[in-house]
Amino acid sequence: MLPSSAQKKAAAPAIEVSRLRCGYSGKEVLSGVSFSVGSGEFIGILGPNGAGKSTLVLALSGIVPASGGRIEILGTGVERLSLRERARRMAVIAQESDMRFPFSCREVVEMGRYPHRQRWRMETQGDAEAVEKALSLTDTARLGERPISAVSGGERQRVLMAKSLAQQTPIIVLDEATSAMDVHRKLQIFKVLDKLNREENLTVLAVSHDINLAALFCRRMVFLKDGLIEADGPTEEVLTEQVLEKIYETRVVVREIEAARKKQVFFLP
Amino acid sequence: MSEAAADERTGGLRPRAQVSVLRIALWSGFVIAIVFSAFISSGLGAFKTPYESIVKLWLSPFFPDLASGIDDTVRYIVLHVRLARICLAFLVGCALALAGTVYQGVLLNPLADPFTLGISTGAAFGASIAILLGFGSLHFFGVSALPAAAFAGALLALYLVYLLGSQEGRIQIVTVVLAGIIVSTFLSAMISLIKSLNEESVSTIVFWIMGSLSGKSWAHVMLILPYIIVGGAAICCFTRELDLLGLGDIQAQQLGVNVSRVRFWMLLAASLVTASAVAVSGIIGFVGLVIPHLARLAIGPRHRLLIPAAALCGGLLVLVSDSIARTILPGGEEIPVGVVTAIIGGPFFCFLLLRRKKQLHLQ
Numbered sequence: 001m002l003p004s005s006a007q008k009k010a011a012a013p014a015i016e017v018s019r020l021r022c023g024y025s026g027k028e029v030l031s032g033v034s035f036s037v038g039s040g041e042f043i044g045i046l047g048p049n050g051a052g053k054s055t056l057v058l059a060l061s062g063i064v065p066a067s068g069g070r071i072e073i074l075g076t077g078v079e080r081l082s083l084r085e086r087a088r089r090m091a092v093i094a095q096e097s098d099m100r101f102p103f104s105c106r107e108v109v110e111m112g113r114y115p116h117r118q119r120w121r122m123e124t125q126g127d128a129e130a131v132e133k134a135l136s137l138t139d140t141a142r143l144g145e146r147p148i149s150a151v152s153g154g155e156r157q158r159v160l161m162a163k164s165l166a167q168q169t170p171i172i173v174l175d176e177a178t179s180a181m182d183v184h185r186k187l188q189i190f191k192v193l194d195k196l197n198r199e200e201n202l203t204v205l206a207v208s209h210d211i212n213l214a215a216l217f218c219r220r221m222v223f224l225k226d227g228l229i230e231a232d233g234p235t236e237e238v239l240t241e242q243v244l245e246k247i248y249e250t251r252v253v254v255r256e257i258e259a260a261r262k263k264q265v266f267f268l269p
Numbered sequence: 270m271s272e273a274a275a276d277e278r279t280g281g282l283r284p285r286a287q288v289s290v291l292r293i294a295l296w297s298g299f300v301i302a303i304v305f306s307a308f309i310s311s312g313l314g315a316f317k318t319p320y321e322s323i324v325k326l327w328l329s330p331f332f333p334d335l336a337s338g339i340d341d342t343v344r345y346i347v348l349h350v351r352l353a354r355i356c357l358a359f360l361v362g363c364a365l366a367l368a369g370t371v372y373q374g375v376l377l378n379p380l381a382d383p384f385t386l387g388i389s390t391g392a393a394f395g396a397s398i399a400i401l402l403g404f405g406s407l408h409f410f411g412v413s414a415l416p417a418a419a420f421a422g423a424l425l426a427l428y429l430v431y432l433l434g435s436q437e438g439r440i441q442i443v444t445v446v447l448a449g450i451i452v453s454t455f456l457s458a459m460i461s462l463i464k465s466l467n468e469e470s471v472s473t474i475v476f477w478i479m480g481s482l483s484g485k486s487w488a489h490v491m492l493i494l495p496y497i498i499v500g501g502a503a504i505c506c507f508t509r510e511l512d513l514l515g516l517g518d519i520q521a522q523q524l525g526v527n528v529s530r531v532r533f534w535m536l537l538a539a540s541l542v543t544a545s546a547v548a549v550s551g552i553i554g555f556v557g558l559v560i561p562h563l564a565r566l567a568i569g570p571r572h573r574l575l576i577p578a579a580a581l582c583g584g585l586l587v588l589v590s591d592s593i594a595r596t597i598l599p600g601g602e603e604i605p606v607g608v609v610t611a612i613i614g615g616p617f618f619c620f621l622l623l624r625r626k627k628q629l630h631l632q
Contacts, residue, residue: 061523087525094520100377101515101570111513115525119506160520167524 012075014039014171014203015060015090021068022059029055031227032069039170040201042194044218044235046211048248051224053207057175061092074170087115090171091164097156102147105159109134112166134165137192154181161189165196172196174206186210190217212264215239223247239263292574295567299581303359306585310592311351315601318343353487357549358591358606359584360490361482362556364497364546366583369557370564370576371504371539374511375532380446382557383543387426387453389554392547393478394456395422397463416496420544426452427540480553480607482591489549496545501580503538507531508572515570553607555614556583562621586610 015037023029030052037043045053058064060071062078071078073089081089091112099108112134113127135141138158143151148159164172172193181189194217196202208214214221214235221238223231230247231238244252244265251268312323322339326347329336336344365383372381372388383389399418429452434445460478504511510531513521518528546553564579590609598604 058519061519063519063522082525083522083527084525087523092520092523094523097516097520099515100379101374101565103512103515103570107512107571108516111516111524114509114513117509119509 012072013037014041014074015205016072016075017056017060017069019069020056020059020066020071022055022064022066024055024064028067029227030059033224033227033229034069035222035229035232037171037203037205039203040197041220042197042204042218043206043220043222044214045205045207045222045224046209046214047224047230049209050226052227053209053224054175056224057092057173057207060090060173062086084115087167087169089169090173091167091169092173092175093161093164095157095176096153097148097160099148102149104145105140105143105148105151105155105162106131106135106145108148108159109140109162109166112163115167130166130168134162137165137196138162139188154185157181158185158189161192170201171203171205174204174208176208186213187216193217211244215264216260216262236263239265292568296578299578299585303581303585303588306588306592307352307355307359310355310588311347313592313596314346314351316342316346318347323347349487353490354482354485354591354595355588356487357485357490357493358482358588360493360497361546361550361553362560362583362585362587363580364493364500364542364583365553365556365587366560366564366579367497367501367504367576368539368543368546369583370561370572370579371511371535372557373561374514374572375535375539376445377515377517378446379562380558381449382561383539383547384453384552384554384557385446386449387430387451387456388423388449388540388543389547389552390453390456390460391426391429392419392423392544393552394460395419395425395544396548397460398422401463401467416493416545416548419548420496420541422456423540423544423547424537426456427536431536478552479605480551480610481594481603481605482550483595483603485549493545493549497542500538500542500545503534504542504576507535508576511535511572511576512570551605551607553587553610555610555618556586559614559618559621560586562618586613 013036017036018034020030020033021028033052033056045056047053055064059066060073060078062081062083073081073086078086103111109131110123110127113123113130117123117127132141135144138161140155140158140162143155143159148156151159174193190206190213193202193204193206197204206214206218218235220233221231221235222229223238223243225247231243239254241252241254244254248267253266253268254263255266256263308323308327311327312318312320322343325335325339326344368388369382372383372386373379395418396415399414404414404418430445430448433448433451434441436444457478464475510521510526513524513526514528514531516524522528543557560583561575561579564575564582567582568574568578587606587610590613591606594606594609595603
């Protein structure tokens, strides 16, 4: 399922960020961020509001240019990747979409095939299969012909997720993608990603402020605060009261839930 | 589980097959309506022409001997006056609807069209300047000066609207229409000023403000055809990208679309076809606004189908409107075609607005 160009670089880390600085119109949001994501990792990027999480996603997608430092995706610097080539390596599942026009849910999912399609070529067998697979993984096949503007918020986010899965990239980034969903759906989406991560070696980078959801699935966590990395390491090592109290500046209790062998966090006033 | 999946698939396919039958019916309906209107229209006018000879004239390219018995005046009027004007009306309608569809798709704005963005007024302003300076009918290196001047005016208006309506290189959806209205009002005032500076060209300039196809010939068709073909071909190359722009800038870019480049070329192409239409017809309102919505309701939002559907619909609307404009008053008097499109389009748009606000996505 990896594209051939990416396969050659399988030895290189999926994402390599070194001393990244960037921001908007003079205001620096990220001031020297470095981390490396290995192929097949399931990693959470967390932190309070304004820490620079969304900016990091925009920088990874090349929308906000870096003013310093470097980003490499599967061994190639983003500045040397064409937009389409990057879209074949990394998909971003967005938080919300304000679709102006009544495209059907299936048509939105088909848009995920854009980076793979030639301009005048019709849809190939591979395109159709990728779309079917994405629809069934996200349980959106029955929405098929309904306009995206007429489905509920949670359904729309699953369609957007299906669109990104149809991109069939080796890396997927979630940009707060589950924030509008109820608990049941959130878990369902993360379970799908967990399955793809384990079975197909998909690299998942979940940017979220839902620390407990991340604690259930991410095997590694990176905490951002004020544009810098505060903590980075395996979830069981980083998710401690000392680390979290420093980042969130409030009392924190971390408990291990025995049934799930996972840690959960409680913030106290 | 596989059974359920198979069920889902056939359940998905069956309505699709129905949809495609419906689509074929819809497309042939478009074409038949256009040919039929063109045929009826070629028999209408102050000069009486029996439909019997119209049929013969229409068939004469295939059966040359059919037209042998027909009076030369009738032949001239039908082939060189009426059919030329019918073709031109169709082309102008295509161009305006194409431009409107692209503006709405690129700016994600249901109210964008050549008129509300001020592009039409800009083109008329360019043409008026050319007339005022007296090189309206000149040719430079085989390129006629009038469409070129109109295009320059359209680009000026586009530049101003872009400048006023964007912040840090990103287009603000609400401000861009406000900017269009400001630019349009200002340039209208400039056209009026030019008009009063040069009393002789008043009548020619007035027609730009009102919109009319009076006295146009095959020469005008050939004049604008290349521009519309170039602009239309450019637009057809980018239908997939136009679809993806609907996701918003960030998601389109994350899917690999070079948003700013697509937006630049599409605005340029839409302005080129607008300018070519305005250069021969003046400002005809409502076509570029109403037709894309209508086509989207009929055929869906995918630009691969929407673009041709809107072009055909727009062509049909202007063709019919122009036929009404030139025949409704007795004694060969004409009313401007822009008046007819506004009279048809205005109430129709009100109807859409009141009944189907939700489908139009104006909320």
